[in-house]
Amino acid sequence: MIANELRKAYIDFFVERGHAEIPSASLVPENDPSALFTTAGMHPLVPFLKGEPHPSGTRLVNVQKCLRTGDIDGVGDDTHLTFFEMLGNWSLGDYFKQEAIQYSFDFLTTKLGVPTDRLAISVFAGDADAPFDQESYDRWIACGIAPERIAKLGKEDNWWPAGGKNPGPQGPDTEMFYWTGAEPVPKTFDPSDKQWVEIWNDVFMEFDRQTDGTFAPLSQKNVDTGMGLERTTAVLQGKTSVYDTERFTPIIHAIEETSQTAYVTHKRSMRIIADHVRTSVMLVSDGVHPSNKDQGYILRRLIRRAVRQLHQLNDREHGIGSVVDACIETLEPSYPVLQQRQSEIQEVIAHEVAAFEKTLTKGLRAFDKLFASSGYVGGEEAFTLFSTYGFPLELTEELVREKGMGVDKEVFVAQFQKHQDISRSGSEKKFAGGLADHSDESKKLHTATHLLHQALKMVLGDHVAQKGSNITQERLRFDFSHDAKMTDDEKREVEKIVNEQIQKKLPVSFKVLSVDEAKKKNAIGLFEDTYAHIGGKVKVYTIGDAKRGVFSREICGGPHVENTGDLQAFALTKEEASSAGIRRIKAVVGDSARKALSIKNR
Template sequence: MDSKTLRKKFLDFFEKNDHVIIPSASLVPSEEEQLAGKEKVLFTSAGMQQLIPYLMGKPHPKGNKLADVQKCVRTDDIEQVGDATHHTFFEMLGNWSLGDYWKDKAIELSFKFLTEELKIPIEKLAISVFAGDEDAPKDEESANKWKSLGILGKRIAYLGKEANWWPTNSSSFGPCGPDTEMFIWTGEGSAPEEFDPKDPKWIEVWNDVFMEFNRKSDGTLEELPQKNVDTGMGLERMLAVINGKDNDYETDLSSSIIEKICEELRVSYEQYKQPIRIISDHIKASVFLIKDDVISSNKMQGYVLRRLLRRAATKAFQINKEFGRKPFKSLVKSVTDIYPMYFDEMSVESIEREVSIEIGKFRKTLEKGLREVEKIEKIDGKIAFDLYQTFGFPYEVTEELFRQKGQEIDKEQFKAEFEKHQQLSRTASSGMFKGGLENHSEVVIKYHTATHLLHQALRDILGPQVFQKGSNITAERLRFDFSFDRKLTDSETRQVEELVNQKIKDDLKVDHMIIPLDEAKKMNAIGLFDEKYADKVSIYGIGPQPRGRYYSLEFCGGPHVEHTGVIGKIAIFKEEAVSFGIRRIYANIAL
């Protein structure tokens, strides 16, 4: 069975059983999900996250019986990626009852799907249920239901919160409760008469969580206003099990990516099985994160994306030193081809561009950094921070490299160095540079001048009604807000990008003038006229023309490059609405 068939079987089954199919939510949780009684998280890591407001009692517009296939990212087990079952990106099949059916119906639906739709023999099934503690009683109700369906008592294990409570982390707050989990025997011959949860040949494939509690921030439990069912089945794991595979990487969800990696690295899978699995997993997760608007950076979700791409790049480089940004770019298509329902041609191109830029940046320093690692006899937190600062090695990449040498890093010392650097940066910049600039580094200054060219190009292509409404510039990208009442067409976006790049190629001179305000207005310099200007103002002109005119002329405090040729080629990778009548463009310097 392939992944498309399994997804369809699951959704069709629950639709036939009166569930409404809802789309997958973004990998970056919405503000509403974040605020609805659960601690903040970087990514959607479970199917329930988009439903948190409704688990807490808010009526769902689609009804109280739902099902979906949710894309998820988890990085807490990143060190185990490369074994048989761990991933950073995965899909979760799930069904929910929001105050409708309870344990009896939930277990019956799960049993029917496993035995009737997937044709799994009851002899190969085993179950675990909650053993009970001071928070909730022993779950005999679930156990008795399983027995009524034909599961033998010896195949039912009673386990504690570490195994049969979700979320398992007692420090997590929000909706929670006991669960029952389903296992399939994957060993040779008949399954043992008695279920041993510690036997690795029993693979857990599905859990039904009975969410009747809300864990408050002080750790205490209160009853939810309604009893909910939240189930989760990992698509990758179930697909491997029903196809008789002993690992998740040999199904149609990964095999073509691995083939492409081996082709580009010019090695066999058997030679480098674990690192190739890591590259496969990390490129897949990266592609999905970029699709959901995550951009490589040193903060929040952007740092995780950077960490994934750079860890994959390090693994690839250690196998084949010629493996650079072009081969990585080619891997993007091998991912998107597996998931056509999530990607269109435009998004594939923008993802390829982002991957190429990030790998290109890191590739320039990777080889030098690895040579430096070889020279270091004893690692500590300060040296690890120096590797991060100088070569762009995320802490986790350095940690892994030195574990291979039998050494551990003092993480607290690394954090102290990192915080010291942040404090120095804050002091140097007095907290914030004006004009939306992250700092006054060379690359940020290039982006700043590019925003002026972008502003004028938008006016040239779309009309004089376009005006800047804001900007934000970092070392990774520029963000530019402007007045316009509709989405740009693909053709308009390409025209704007081409015009900006032509002006960069023309290597236009950039002039800085401090002149009286009235004179600047007579020159038709563009400014944010809701701001109050002094009698004398700073303006920047790009591309001097006859009679004192410029291609671009704006009120601005700078700084800017001296001529546009040093900027490099600009690539627009996203255009979106900010609010009514305001659009936003993201662009970066293509390598």
């Protein structure tokens, strides 16, 4: 079974059982500064796991785009990926353990034809916070799983999030394993045996961990499941590596062609290139551009790591364009928008490659000089290469390792912190569950982004489209499509329009509408990317009313204030380029806005 067949079989199975198919959320979480990327299927659904009604109902299924960079250095082995797809089904206060486990068992054994004797299970063993998961254990026994094939494990293995230390929705889980080794299959399940490969995880969310560490029961019991598409495809095909499946072989072939080298002798390098270019394609498609901060920094790092590996394969021309095309070709059946944005994706990646080529050439030359003069390149020298030439620490480390030495990272970090307070470390912040901030200030800023978006369209033109946003308690950041720097007059006009809507004290409300209804009401939203192809429902926030007129309608998950008057005032604090064709605005509301406006008016 190939990946696209598995994807379809999974969706069809759960739709037949009353689940509504919902679209994948973006790789970039909406208005959630607690995480750089969507790392799991549950991430976009946290408000609904906490009890907010979902527009599509209580039974959901989808394939979620996910990105995890914590193990980025592990990419190159058989299993590690940065971008992957997660098959998931959810029950939001609907069915619970009995049906969830039965669905999982039936899909594996009936739909996929997995023999029961090649399956093993783990369940939560229980501790001081929560009891042994007897119900899940009994259900698996009823399905025909032998007791010796069921392992009872602690929070580090059978609780989500792992360890249960982060605030937010969580609970025990049960995991399904498939025997990938030779016959005969061991009668007893040994979780430490790597030939047992995890293929599915059912999470039973019963608790809401408080910030003080206590566990409170959730208002509703939820089911959140996850099956990695790439890993399960490899298992079903009898492959030991995800890179040997049809999801990657065309990409590997493109790398062989452009580098004129063989995969069999350069597996690690080619896997890194395939993974990193594939992830870069998906990030650019979701509006991320290379930069020195946040998601843009990760994208830059991925592209540059891929270029470095091409360099090691003696591909001095860096024919990465053909690799980009191969990635788009393999993913386009699932994500048609990739073909629509192919030129943009190629342009963004090619621009970063060209910029890094200069860095790579100068940095390598400088490294050789440093090493020749002292016979050593340590933490301070590594920072000099980084700060002067933009030469990545990891590249310096690799070059030094080839000399049989090492780089003192602590010295590098100390120098970095001393001289710069920009950009993140490059590893994503761990998702702690829930939207980052539901405070009143964040709600005000969230509503302000809607006012700003509409005002920009009115002043600059209908070509303006949101390309990203980030909200903290102090300010909003809004990226939008526009080719030119805004003039002072344009900025003043945008401020004026937004403040007028605040003074009018317009009501803010939402309705759950079908895609067709939302389109008829001219709601702002990327229908072609999300709901249109599956006919889902959307949440549309409206600012204004019939009496005073509607100022804005926009697809959004919320939350927002109930009246624009709550914002008090609005002020732009910065307008700058984010990347080619993308501008970035930072703005504040409330007292901060009043102070900023007062200074401007002096």
